Amino acid sequence: MSQDYEAVAETLRKFIATKRPEWDDGSIGPVLVRLAWHASGTYDKHSRTGGSNGATMRFKPEATDPANAGLEHARAFLESVKEQFPWISTADLWTLAGVTAIEVMGGPKIPWKPGRLDKNERSVTKTEIPPNGRLPDASQGSQHIRDVFNRMGFNDQEIVALSGAHALGRCHTDRSGYKGPWTFNPTRFSNQYFVLLKNVKWTKKQWDGPEQYQDPHDELMMLPTDMALLWDPEFKKYVELYAQDKEAFFRDFSAAFARLLELGVNRAPPPRL
Numbered sequence: 001m002s003q004d005y006e007a008v009a010e011t012l013r014k015f016i017a018t019k020r021p022e023w024d025d026g027s028i029g030p031v032l033v034r035l036a037w038h039a040s041g042t043y044d045k046h047s048r049t050g051g052s053n054g055a056t057m058r059f060k061p062e063a064t065d066p067a068n069a070g071l072e073h074a075r076a077f078l079e080s081v082k083e084q085f086p087w088i089s090t091a092d093l094w095t096l097a098g099v100t101a102i103e104v105m106g107g108p109k110i111p112w113k114p115g116r117l118d119k120n121e122r123s124v125t126k127t128e129i130p131p132n133g134r135l136p137d138a139s140q141g142s143q144h145i146r147d148v149f150n151r152m153g154f155n156d157q158e159i160v161a162l163s164g165a166h167a168l169g170r171c172h173t174d175r176s177g178y179k180g181p182w183t184f185n186p187t188r189f190s191n192q193y194f195v196l197l198k199n200v201k202w203t204k205k206q207w208d209g210p211e212q213y214q215d216p217h218d219e220l221m222m223l224p225t226d227m228a229l230l231w232d233p234e235f236k237k238y239v240e241l242y243a244q245d246k247e248a249f250f251r252d253f254s255a256a257f258a259r260l261l262e263l264g265v266n267r268a269p270p271p272r273l
Ligand code: HEM
Pocket: 024, 030, 031, 033, 034, 037, 070, 136, 137, 138, 139, 145, 162, 163, 165, 166, 168, 169, 170, 171, 172, 173, 175, 176, 177, 178, 223, 225, 257
């Protein structure tokens, strides 16, 4: 069986590039990026557990982690792609789909390497599946953000760069409880998240849902963790940098996302920022 990763990427590219009304804003792209991130962001550098290797989100309790609500749609779609390319590991497919989606939506090309292996459902042990609670909680502030991302091995600048992915997609009340998109073009990768975060007059949304922030016309939203990037001076300097320098954001996002997808893969990681 030939291992033609470019053929898989091409199939993904075609699917992502075609407008599909059944997906939000007509694109599966944003939820594929979120799947790649959540599959990888469980990594704990101290115990060296979690991360993208193993594709353990196929199993409980990771599959049913409330933080992963909605990702079953992305996983089901990629299972159908795997039927066409049964030789690719699910862990490679999830991460390849993330980098391909970013590229198709106008973002930077992200270095990606295959080689992840899937854990086997019958032999996987409890400690090999990351527990719930490792992914960030959107209701928290900068201390929590640092705790979670430092545990993965990321510094302040990388945290802010990665957060720029919220240019894409939206929040769903039936998944996270939050509501709405961050930008006016949620299927286009851009530095708009930073431009808007910095320039809009954000106020607390008055509603029955969880605390979130809105623009004056209530069209866009920010999570408490997004606002924390503005309120924390160490984070804020990178928000300002990326708001005015799109090239710097694309370069730094590409490097940080490449590192994120390597977490838990047992080989030398790509260089850090
Ligand atoms: C403090 C860190 C973060 C928090 C608390 C957070 C939280 C959230 C929440 C609550 C949602 C809405 C889910 C839903 O209701 O469907 C979301 C969506 C999303 N997140 Fe994050 N996120 C964080 C960082 C990141 C990072 C690092 C990336 C990627 C590099 C990312 C990519 C996305 C994308 C693309 C979506 C949209 C998904 C869709 O449209 O279905 N997020 N995030």
